[in-house]
Amino acid sequence: TGEIDVILAVDPVDAVNIENCKDLVLESWPAPSVEFMAMNTTKKGLDDVRVRQAINYATNRQEFVDTIVEGRGEVATSVVAKTVPGWNEDVKPYPQDLEKAKELLAEAGYENGFETSIWVNDTQTRIEACQAIQAMLMDVGITCNIEVMEFGSFIQATSNGEHDMAYFGWTTSTTDADYTYYSLEHSSQQGAAGNRSFINDPEVDALIEKGRESTDEATRMEAYGELAVKLKEINNNVPIYYSNLTAGSSNKVENFVMDPNGYHKLDKVKVLQ
Numbered sequence: 001t002g003e004i005d006v007i008l009a010v011d012p013v014d015a016v017n018i019e020n021c022k023d024l025v026l027e028s029w030p031a032p033s034v035e036f037m038a039m040n041t042t043k044k045g046l047d048d049v050r051v052r053q054a055i056n057y058a059t060n061r062q063e064f065v066d067t068i069v070e071g072r073g074e075v076a077t078s079v080v081a082k083t084v085p086g087w088n089e090d091v092k093p094y095p096q097d098l099e100k101a102k103e104l105l106a107e108a109g110y111e112n113g114f115e116t117s118i119w120v121n122d123t124q125t126r127i128e129a130c131q132a133i134q135a136m137l138m139d140v141g142i143t144c145n146i147e148v149m150e151f152g153s154f155i156q157a158t159s160n161g162e163h164d165m166a167y168f169g170w171t172t173s174t175t176d177a178d179y180t181y182y183s184l185e186h187s188s189q190q191g192a193a194g195n196r197s198f199i200n201d202p203e204v205d206a207l208i209e210k211g212r213e214s215t216d217e218a219t220r221m222e223a224y225g226e227l228a229v230k231l232k233e234i235n236n237n238v239p240i241y242y243s244n245l246t247a248g249s250s251n252k253v254e255n256f257v258m259d260p261n262g263y264h265k266l267d268k269v270k271v272l273q
Contacts, residue, residue, distance in 0.1 A: 005253050005271050010246040011125070018248040021115070026257050028072060029241040031245035032081040035064075035126075037118065037133065037163040038158075038197040039165050045116060046164060050108040052235035056094040057101035058140045059133065060145075064241050068129050074204075076239035078228045079170060081183050083242075086177030086211070086224035091232055093239075101140040113141025120146065120167040121154040122191040129240065130167050156207065159192035166196060169243070171260050177224045181208050185231065197236035200204065204230055 002023075010018065010026070018026045035138045039046045041054065046052060061075040077093045080086055105111065115135075130146050138142045144165075149157065158166045172180045183194030186208050190198050207230065211223035231237070247264075249256055252272040258264060 002250065003074060005252075006249045006256060006269075008247050008264070010248050011069070012068075012072055014248070015072060015246055016070065023251055025249050025251055025253070026246065027256075028244045028246045028251070029258055029260060030074070030081075030083050030241050031243050031262070032083045032175055033169060033243045033245075034074065034076050034079055034081050035129065035167070035169050035240045035243060036079055037165055037167050037240065038163075039236055039238065040161060040163055040196070041236050042161060042198045043116075043164050045108075045110065045114050048108045049229055049233075049235055050104045050118055052111065052173070054101040054104035055142070056136065056138065057097045058136050058142070059094065059238055059240070060096040060136060061150050061240055063132060063136075064129060068125055068132070069241065072244045073241045079237055079264065080177050080180050080224070080228070081172055084172045084175055084177055084180070086181075086221055086228060086230035088225045090225070091228045096136075098140055105140060110141075113143065115223070116164045117147055118165040118167060118233075119146040119158060119163045120148055121151040122148050125153065126167050131196055133167075133238075143179050156193075158196045161191060161196075161198055163196070168196070171261065173183065175261070177220075178208070178212050181224065181227060182212060182260040183225075183238060184237070193224055199234065199236040200230075201230075201234060204234070 018024045023150045065073045076089045116119050120126050120129050134144045183189055185204055187200040187205050189195040207223050207227040211220045212222050247258055253270040254270045
């Protein structure tokens with residue numbers, strides 16, 4: 001209707017509408033953001049790496065990209081986004097392999113599956129993502145109950161470690177891998193600080209600290225490369241997809257430039273009359 005000049009964080013459905021309107025412009029760029037599911041490694045079942053690996057094998061990441069965000073994203077390989085220095089291109093995403101997932105569950109003593117839960121805050125796209133995960137896990141015998149929570153309650157309960165699994169989004173707003181790895185993976189950051197998988201691994205801590213304390217960029221990148229490999233072995237999280245940053249504007253808007261972190265500068269923007 002022309003009432004708004006610029007809209008930020010466009011939903012996928014709205015993005016299609018903007019693209020199809022000759023008076024509007026859609027901007028879309030890869031963001032330093034990831035959607036992922038944290039698995040609480042202190043909970044029975046999820047304390048077994050074979051179970052966590054099975055859940056990764058049960059997950060069809062491409063389906064999320066194709067459906068939840070309608071192709072506006074990319075399959076994730078780690079909790080560090082592809083646009084962030086320190087992302088390891090040699091670490092590949094888990095392919096969906098239901099038979100391998102069932103084998104791993106049987107090895108762990110869950111040949112008949114088990115029951116677990118996934119918590120999510122009350123955001124529609126994330127609820128839909130959890131419903132997709134629920135269906136995928138059912139295919140390997142895991143019954144997964146979804147609990148939708150108000151955001152404040154969700155943060156408090158997951159900070160306390162009450163969850164089995166929980167669905168999150170994370171943005172590396174500093175564009176430095178330390179911001180993500182220290183917060184989400186270091187043992188000192190368990191709970192409210194960010195580590196909601198409650199991982200506690202000395203080797204992981206040592207690699208994070210090496211990357212955090214070194215002033216040599218090559219040493220830092222080497223540490224983060226090793227860390228990505230180690231975390232895939234531990235499987236404490238299920239990286240799902242890297243999201244895009246999208247914005248829509250009227251074609252009367254000039255000089256609007258997107259910032260990868262979402263902090264857009266508007267001082268040079270003009271709106272033609």
